[in-house]
Amino acid sequence: MCPALKVAGDAVEINVLEDASDIPEFVKWVKANKAGLGCDTETTGLDWWSESFRLRTVQFGNHSTAYVVPVEVSEDLWDAAVGAIRFLDKLAFQNAPYDLLVLDSQTELNMEDIWPKVTDSKILGHLVDSRARKEGGSGHSLEDLTRCYIGNDVADKIKGSMAELARSMKTTKAKVFETIDVWHGGYLTYAGMDPVLTYRLAKKLGPLVPVSARKLIRFEHKVAEICSYMSRTGFLLDVEYTKALSERLHLEELEYTQICRDLQCENPWSTDQCANALIFLGYPIDNFDRTKTGKLKVDGSLLERVMGDKRSSDMLKLLAHSIDRAKSARKRRQTWVDKFLGQRDRDDRCFANINSIQARTARMSITGIPAQTLPGNDAEVRNCFVADEGHVIVSTDYSNMELRFLAAHSQDPTMLAAFRDGDDLHQLTADAAGVSRKAGKTTNFCVVFGGGWKAVHEQAGVGEEEAKAAVEGFWKTYPGVKKLADKLTQEARRNGYITTASGRRLYVDRGREYSALNYFIQSGSRDITCRALVRMHEAGLTKYMRLPIHDEVVFSVPYAHRLKAAKMTAELMAETIKGLEIPTDPEIGGRSWGSLYELEHTKH
């Protein structure tokens, strides 16, 4: 028995099962709590797919009592924990996808059987307040939610106890979980507190979800479930190709780093050193922009200016080019290629960690395989991933989802007609304002982002006057959009938040009410993709899904069924919003993901 602890004034009892003789008491307690308990796992790390990964303890908790089951010490304890999970009607987890992937991969339990019983306190927390802690919101980690809804003192104690463990063991936090003795008192206290906090948070947060968002609770749990199946499936890596690419990028990096060194730039990753070396070779210091902290700005556009400047010497141009190439090669290798190789499992699969409800707008984020940020202008990096044996890659995305969503919800007649008639919306905006198509297109996107003429000016590379005319023309051409934007801005000003088409509450920062339109569109578009995931799941397509990427879903499908699969995904994903269809565009590729990008490559 651990020392008594207090949470928000209540004593919390943490029990540890030491051997089989403790099991009857635990079973009795679980039976008395059949309706539901908080649950958590402690493991050796986060890489649930790796061979060295181990499940160490499973913990259960209610409002005031916790049981820590050190499943790694005996089969009896293992069976007791597994039995409890099977027996309980409801289970509350904090970030359920992770724990369920652990239980699924390490025990005889299946995610499919656990998910229907799950409440995820992270999902509830996000539905209550989607903002990160930095943004003035609650945040969504266990520590943040505890701090916000239970008490600072408890959150500090949890955080402090972990740091203390690391200190006492003279190691890093990550190593603690791998090496600490399972009977260590501090460890067991830490482990036991988590399910108690999760249980309390789940109880507390449920009623705080705004009425308009209640229907999203089930929906978001389903989306998280589907994403966890995609995580579990993983994506097959073409190891031979990936190794060769890594090697090539490494040589490229070395070659260009050497040139930088020869030109007095020892470290091209230090912006200070780059600036100094460029100035040393004669580039005028006045030509630099400054960062907001007043330092010389060295970015891609500066390097481009150096290379394009007629007054630049050959050496200066060579330095700018070499800095760019060295950085680019290393970025590709470190951020993507080598990461894939390092993370693969014994079957050469990589596993994405999909946070199905992460951003302030509820957009997903994907780490592990950073699928949302793979370079899109060539096939090189994406070719690392391939469809399963006998499969090909299919990718289905929405056409113009955000602008169509805007047209549907604003019911602006001009914009609606343009989409219905298949007109060129970018040209339409351009014609209305008497500007180039490029300015028109950029304006359409900038308005969605909440940008103004300055953004159009910089992004489209058109003059200030043309940019001003384009933005002014936009609002005149689409008065319905203006009306929606004004309505949302006022709503944000009045309430401090907007309610999206799905009923989600999104807080908007004071003084930044112009972003309300973007939140509405971005969040609504994300919900469209997620509803499509649910429909495809119900149609039995989950095992072919690999990754959701904003307005796109990537699949691996059997070659023989590629046509039918593409058609099915296109039909299931398409959705009609207020009478306007958001159409989809399925693409059938070859074995590698990059094959879908090779055509676009020829554009350059």
Added chain:
DNA sequence: TCGTGACGCACC
């Protein structure tokens, strides 16, 4: 030795 902020760049 770490954690963190600034910066730059990859994307929708």
Added chain:
DNA sequence: AAACGGTGCGTCACGA
């Protein structure tokens, strides 16, 4: 009156 929204990740630089 105007207003660039949302991410992940790697490096450098700095401070506890």
